[in-house]
């Protein structure tokens with residue numbers, strides 16, 4: 001058996017403490033701490049604001065052209081942020097972007113047709129924004145939208 005000196009033992013123990021106290025999802029930045037989810041920002045060229053409406057040219061945003069895709073908008077037009085999910089053919093669901101527990105961004109989970117907080121708290125919401133499970137107790141805000149041709153109009 002190798003002879004381990006006290007100093008080497010303490011060094012190894014300190015390293016182990018640092019490793020075990022780091023969040024396992026921290027390799028790419030843990031959403032619990034960064035508050036940023038996995039949903040991509042909308043392409044700026046796909047978005048125009050007219051009064052209280054956001055007009056999205058679906059032909060310029062590939063992530064929204066397919067069912068199951070989603071994007072977020074968090075800019076000067078919508079500082080609080082919204083998430084847009086293409087849930088079914090010609091059907092889009094728009095909700096506020098931030099989980100009502102501690103403000104981590106939510107993502108769209110197409111397999112289960114719901115919004116899910118990206119944090120370890122994992123609060124989940126129906127497509128209507130209602131709470132399903134998790135630490136969040138308040139619903140997400142929903143936004144009205146309509147589709148005409150290639151344009152998705154969202155009332156903000």
Ligand code: FES
Pocket residue numbers: 099100101102103104117118119120121122123134135136
């Ligand atoms: S911030 Fe979403 S569950 Fe805590």
